Amino acid sequence: MTWLGTNAGFEVLAMEIGSWKIAPEARHPSSAKTYEFALQQIRAKLKGSWLDMSIFTLVWFAGNLSFSCGVDGVSVIGFLLMITLLDFGLSLWHRILHLPSMYCYHKVHHSVRITKPWTNEVEHPVEALGNAIIKYGSLVLVSTYVQLSPKVALAYFIFSTWYGVMVHSGYNLPPFGWISQMPALSFIITPQHHQEHHLHGGRNLGAITSIWDTFFQKVVDVVGLRQSGNPRPTKEPTEPTEPTEPTEPMTNRMGKTWQVPSLRGINDDQLAELVSAVRAHGMIVIPHQSWSLEEQEAFTARLGEVTATVVGQAPEYFEVHPRIVRLSNFWADGTWKGPNYQGAEVWHQDGDYLKMSQRHILTVLCADQVPKCGGGTGFVDLVAAAAALPASLRAKAEGLSCFSSARRNAKYMKRDFTAEDEERYPDQRVPVLHRHPRDGREVLLMGSELSIFEDLDHQPDPQTTQSLFQHVLNPQWMYYHQYQPGDVIIWDNLQTLHKALPFVNDGSDCRLLWRAQARVTATFQW
Numbered sequence: 001m002t003w004l005g006t007n008a009g010f011e012v013l014a015m016e017i018g019s020w021k022i023a024p025e026a027r028h029p030s031s032a033k034t035y036e037f038a039l040q041q042i043r044a045k046l047k048g049s050w051l052d053m054s055i056f057t058l059v060w061f062a063g064n065l066s067f068s069c070g071v072d073g074v075s076v077i078g079f080l081l082m083i084t085l086l087d088f089g090l091s092l093w094h095r096i097l098h099l100p101s102m103y104c105y106h107k108v109h110h111s112v113r114i115t116k117p118w119t120n121e122v123e124h125p126v127e128a129l130g131n132a133i134i135k136y137g138s139l140v141l142v143s144t145y146v147q148l149s150p151k152v153a154l155a156y157f158i159f160s161t162w163y164g165v166m167v168h169s170g171y172n173l174p175p176f177g178w179i180s181q182m183p184a185l186s187f188i189i190t191p192q193h194h195q196e197h198h199l200h201g202g203r204n205l206g207a208i209t210s211i212w213d214t215f216f217q218k219v220v221d222v223v224g225l226r227q228s229g230n231p232r233p234t235k236e237p238t239e240p241t242e243p244t245e246p247t248e249p250m251t252n253r254m255g256k257t258w259q260v261p262s263l264r265g266i267n268d269d270q271l272a273e274l275v276s277a278v279r280a281h282g283m284i285v286i287p288h289q290s291w292s293l294e295e296q297e298a299f300t301a302r303l304g305e306v307t308a309t310v311v312g313q314a315p316e317y318f319e320v321h322p323r324i325v326r327l328s329n330f331w332a333d334g335t336w337k338g339p340n341y342q343g344a345e346v347w348h349q350d351g352d353y354l355k356m357s358q359r360h361i362l363t364v365l366c367a368d369q370v371p372k373c374g375g376g377t378g379f380v381d382l383v384a385a386a387a388a389l390p391a392s393l394r395a396k397a398e399g400l401s402c403f404s405s406a407r408r409n410a411k412y413m414k415r416d417f418t419a420e421d422e423e424r425y426p427d428q429r430v431p432v433l434h435r436h437p438r439d440g441r442e443v444l445l446m447g448s449e450l451s452i453f454e455d456l457d458h459q460p461d462p463q464t465t466q467s468l469f470q471h472v473l474n475p476q477w478m479y480y481h482q483y484q485p486g487d488v489i490i491w492d493n494l495q496t497l498h499k500a501l502p503f504v505n506d507g508s509d510c511r512l513l514w515r516a517q518a519r520v521t522a523t524f525q526w
Contacts, residue, residue: 022115022172022195078146082138082156083208089134090207095216097127098205104340107502111374112168115195120168135160163208167194187211196475254379254479254496256281263488264295271302274490278362279439283379283479283491289366290486293321296516300364304518309351309361311425312410312417325515328369329505336507343500346412347380347473348448350493350517353406356430360437360520361493367483369512374503376482377489379496385472386433386442393471394433396464401429402447403454412450429454432468436494438520443494446472472497483513 097106105126112119121128139153166176169191176190189206197204206213258277260266263286266274277284291299300306308325310317317325319332326332329341351361365377389397406425410417432453434445446468453465480501481489491498503511 022170022192074146075149075152078142078148079152079156081142081146083159085138085141086135086160087206087208088212089138090131091205091212092216093130093134094205094207095213097130103345107345108504108506110198110502111504112198114170115168115191115198116170117165119170120164167191170195252476252479253281253384254283254381254491255481256284258284258286260286262291263289263299264291275303278490278492282381282383282495283481283489285481286488286490287484288486289488291366293324293514296364296366296514297321297323300362300516300518303362303364304520307361307517307519309354309517311353311406312413312415312421314413314415321514323516327513327515328511330510330512339505339507341505344413345500345502346449347378347446347497347499348450349446349497352402352404352445352447352451353409353425353428355428356434356437358519359494362518362520363491363493364516364518365489366514367485367487367489367512368514369510370483370485371503371505371509371511374501375509375511376480376501377498378501379479379481379491379498380472381477381479381495382444382446382472382497383436383441383495385474385477386444389444389471393464393467396461397432397444397468399456400432400453400461400464402432402445403452403458404428404430404447405450408450409448429458444468444472445494446497448497 096102105124108124109122109127112122123131135157139148139156142148143153166173167189172190172192176192179185179188179190187209189204189208189210193204193206193210204210204213205216256277258274260270260274274284274286297306306323308317308323310325316331317327320326327343329337331337349359350363351359405427406421407417407427410421430445432445434443435441436443449469452460453468455461481487503509505511
């Protein structure tokens with residue numbers, strides 16, 4: 001009832017609380033679609049209610065609950081212990097679900113990019129089971145040592161359900177709005193924090209507070225340093241971040257729509273305008289296109305030398321065309337690849353493992369079939385991020401190089417990496433701050449979230465790496481494109497990071513994209 005009542009309340013009061021909405025969607029869904037989505041979630045909740053009630057009943061009798069207990073100081077301590085255990089357990093489980101081997105169970109939840117009412121329980125059964133074990137197990141564990149009143153247990157269940165709905169609601173209502181303005185309470189996870197997590201994935205993994213998330217991240221950093229054989233760096237005093245004022249042309253410049261009836265027959269002047277648009281905006285969208293793979297290849301060849309940034313052994317990418325990559329959760333024969341299908345769901349630059357002279361690559365991606373929800377591509381503007389780099393962070397970045405490894409990239413994509421691949425793609429180190437080879441603008445060469453930033457002695461610098469990614473993965477540098485069939489998007493891989501956005505991959509929807517790439521050389525106009 002808490003889940004239903006809170007979500008329904010958001011729908012009823014949507015007009016009155018609109019000013020607290022965190023991230024309004026670019027396209028407002030119709031009332032009919034919102035109603036249909038709500039009914040879908042209610043049906044799913046009712047379908048699984050028998051399991052919820054069974055677990056709830058089992059826990060109620062397994063817990064050490066007594067109606068003779070009053071609501072006293074011991075009960076309050078018990079309540080706080082349960083909340084602490086819940087926060088610890090959900091934060092740890094959330095971090096586990098973000099591991100590459102477990103993310104297949106979490107990507108259903110991340111198919112929701114913009115949080116809104118009814119979305120907190122859009123999740124895979126494995127994720128839901130883990131959440132339930134932690135939620136109910138916390139009560140059993142605490143009540144083993146502290147006898148609790150059923151009123152306290154009920155208050156715990158109501159609070160935990162309410163909090164889950166609130167942080168997924170898409171509204172930063174009071175008291176969360178007030179909490180956001182109070183530094184002393186900054187450790188409390190608000191709907192704003194969780195919305196940022198759904199947009200960026202790798203941060204704000206806490207459930208109720210950020211305490212355990214911070215603790216787990218420090219453990220990960222220490223383990224990573226020990227495995228790399230480097231001593232733990234001494235903690236430097238935190239420097240104040242200088243306020244930055246991004247230049248207007250640099251903000252929201254990506255995603256410009258470039259209208260042309262057909263890319264197949266554009267003349268040289270139109271092509272020059274298109275290239276200028278890519279140079280100016282980093283990434284452009286050309287909607288309503290229809291062409292064959294041969295025509296896509298011919299168009300790409302007018303931009304540069306046709307290439308393909310595929311690391312490791314991936315013959316399935318070329319099962320239809322020898323130079324155009326087929327990106328899909330289905331095989332060419334129509335067979336579903338299964339729930340463990342993995343796209344490039346980390347922020348990256350295509351070809352980050354190549355020599356710098358080979359890295360100016362334009363990608364031409366055509367959307368053939370798209371899922372009903374999710375499955376788009378996110379972009380980060382590395383030119384704008386470099387222009388707004390604070391002086392203190394710039395001073396640290398100027399001495400760093402980005403270490404990229406083709407072998408590590410292949411391992412992430414679960415591909416074989418042969419001795420021939422090793423010889424062809426040796427490890428690369430390039431300065432993090434770099435000038436674009438064609439127009440001289442400064443860019444941040446971030447490589448990917450798998451890259452390591454090293455100092456002049458080739459020693460990892462995890463603190464500056466984390467600071468740079470926090471700066472780069474800022475919503476103001478980002479653009480998210482949700483495909484429509486026939487969309488062609490073209491981007492410059494030196495100017496941008498990108499990643500595949502999750503979608504519900506249960507075999508009911510096909511995501512099919514065709515990717516061609518051109519390496520820009522001195523012989524081509526740019």
